[in-house]
Amino acid sequence: LGSGHYASVLRLDDARGLALSTDSVGSKVIVCEQMGRFDTIGLDLVGMNANDVVCVGADPIALLDYIAVERADPEMLEQIGIGLKQGAEQAQLEIPGGELAVLPDLIRGHPSPHGFDLVGFCVGLVDLDAIVTGATIEAGDAVVGIPSSGIHSNGLSLARRVVPDLDEEFDGTTVGELLLEPTVIYVRAVRELLESDVDVRGLAHITGEGLLNLLRLEAEVGYEIDAPLPVPRIFELIAERGPVEPAELYEVFNMGCGFCCVVPEEQAPKAVSLLGRRHPGTAVIGRVTADPGVVALRPQRLRGTRSGFV
Template identity: 60%
Template sequence: MSDAYAAAGVDTDQADEGVGALVSVLRTIETGTPSRSVVPSGHYASVLRVTDELGIAIATDGVGSKLVVAEQADRLETVGIDCVAMNVNDLVCVGAEPIALVDYLAVEEVDPERLARIGMGLKVGAEAAGCEVPGGELAVLPELIRGHPSPQGFDLCATAIGTVAIKDIILGDRIAAGDAIIGVPSSGLHSNGYTLARRALQEQGGLGLDDTPAEIGGASVADALLEPTVIYVRAVLELLRSSVDVRGLAHITGGGLTNILRLGAGYAIEDPLPVTPIFDLVARLGAVETAEMWEVFNMGCGFVAIVPEADADDAAAILAGHHPGARRVGTVTDQVGTITVPGLGLSYPLR
């Protein structure tokens, strides 16, 4: 249970219970034909078998309450990047190459100029990921959407699809104790934990979006909070096409390091990537305990690859070629379901 996050309005335990209730119903769907799904529920993306050789990967996600900051700052040009990133970064975790994304944009009021600005981010993100945006949906919902300020409210989410050879799907089932964990840097909060971050910075810390606290090196609060989510697709695809034996891939989003547990096994983070300064500011102003920060946020590591020890250097070099600072951060253990960060005295699940 994340105490500060719950106080900010997001009870992660309750959310998990809600997801469980929803999935328990969806699992009872009877289509009258054998299931095409080939990836267990709870992984980063679903994969449906199209032929014996070909699978279609599907992921869906949104930008979340980062949109509140974009509305408050009237800076809409980058949140489309976040929307693309949250989807395509999940797709590549099963070894898929993203090919297309369709967006769903719900607005309080239609404003063509604002929509064009949102579209700019979608364009930049799609080009960075190498995928198309062949269509989407615009819904005008003044009774449901309320902006910050009104009537400028909107919600933005999308669904992305990709292709993957059935034989090449990556699930983490080949991960073994002793494998190397390669971490790839994040750019900041990405698109997770904003309810807690906004409460810490704006409500508890009393900061305005134009303020420039020393911890973030002269950048404004808005700059730090609206830094786009990194798109890892091209780096990961190069890794997958190399001779490196890629055994697991994890997109580090809400839930922090615990995202790696979707791959099975256990993990020791022995040399974490540097923590992005915005996290230190959130922790200080929000009085958020270190353990909870690592449980909620990416803490400077936005993506992880698991490879055999012998491939660690090559994997790090390929990923660092796209994202400087990528390097080995730890080792797979035989303590299934547990992540440790020895230097910080942390262990997940918390105990």
Template identity: 55%
Template sequence: MSSDDAYARSGVDQGAADSAVAGLVRALGKIELGRPSAQVPLPGHYASVIEVAPNLGIALSTDGVGTKLVLAEQLGKLDTVGIDCVAMNVNDVICVGAEPLAMLDYIAIDRANPEVCEAIGVGLARGATLAGIEIPGGELAQLGEMVHGVDVSGACFGTVALDAIVDGRRAAPGDSIIGIPSSGLHSNGYTLARASLEGLDLGEDPDGRLGRPLGEALLEPTVIYVKPIVELLRSEVDVHGLAHITSGGVNNLLRLAAPVGYEIDSPLPIPPLFDLIAERGNVGDEEMHEIFNMGCGFTVVVPENDEARTLEMLRAHHPGAARIGRVTDAAGVVTR
């Protein structure tokens, strides 16, 4: 597996995915409403916002757990994947400055299995508790002809004042970038991770570097960042940008609307699990940073004079939060 296209060789063609999304966007652009659109223009952002009343919008996002479920099924441990499902949705909704309120889940399964579904429900309930949201309903689809195993996804909505939307357009050169640690891979890059680590015993700790069994490290749930971010948004801190670091790594900062660049000069420590994947899969450093969060799960952009207060608030929830860089005037460029 070459270091240049390890992800593609493991079965994920990002170029094809980009083309597929472009096709979807073209088709959806032909929707005829018969009325003015209520959508707030936020192209490429983490969540969509629809105006529902004067100065009130609902933020919408949808996501799933992905191939982390393959490992969860293999290890017979499905009681945490619901946390991942909640996290991937609510962490996107907060990026526009919204407070998540509720989520609907969608479980596609080959055949209904009460034990499997209850285990998934345990995680969903735990995730909802951590995020402070409700799960008032959902869907269970038995798709034996299409699905082998189970897939878990969801759709989340929250509310945001239209004049309080955080889209990143106010990010300015000199602003501080604060990083909040991830718990591990979160819910991205598992196809490559599994290919890279193939042959290793999931019940053992390779080389003793992880401090726990490999399978346990891989299934560590995605961190839910809702409470500290909502607390920050309600404070006097002038939040200029919020980015959930998923596939694409810190390049996700480019989804913010401002014509600026980002210099990551003091990255958070890289957990040993990422080093293990890179070594075993012969994955180059550049590709690792393009696919994985590399230890940073969320970023906050604030004016430099708000940096200390921001760190104080975030560290009350996540002690490892730290300044990782600054905003530059090199538009569209992320440097590490």
């Protein structure tokens, strides 16, 4: 595969390949430290890695974790392990091992001594003739969006800057709890779609850079989003408090759409039905255009390229 894909594929033999990807949970660890809650961040780690691996059509089979800590706090590590176990079950993969590094000279908590960093490395298997790159996408294809749970694991630095009081009550809970809502793990639903008779032409995990991630797919096409998914309230709060302009919001956050599948227009209803079994609210959010390298968000009147939205 060329550069820019969600995962690399290493050829094992003439038929099968090994899909490889690595990612962290970014500065979401700081929210965990400030809230004193660590039981969901493992779900984020599995989601950030396994969701990337499935984007090339692979079946994630294993994840290794690297935990760097300021101090080896047994309770904190146990909570992190709880989330990792839940994430592994949701993604139907194994966590056969990992590494714990105690680095007090390098890691500083918010507050100390609860500082940590969390990184994962995910492996998947894929048939070489079933790799999904986006190369077969055509103008007129449908873009199916799957809802996010909220902020997932991208844009936490901006969110913390504009809404610094994590204990602030909002929408029936606190800002901190909303920011800790785990990344949705889409693996099962996407694997079920791949195993159906739907022609899955492109898969995109919507992380940092938002819907501009669609441009990572290989085809020289564009995308018009005219029916976006509902925007979670946390993003409305961030926009208001910043204030943060729409262009920046849609470059930094998923804005309610955590994953996209590109399929032929006539197969979109079946794709929506299959994906919606596990992820209610899944819907067609737009279509592929012949305007290469452009993502147009019609309701927001934004036009995006690889350099951002304007």
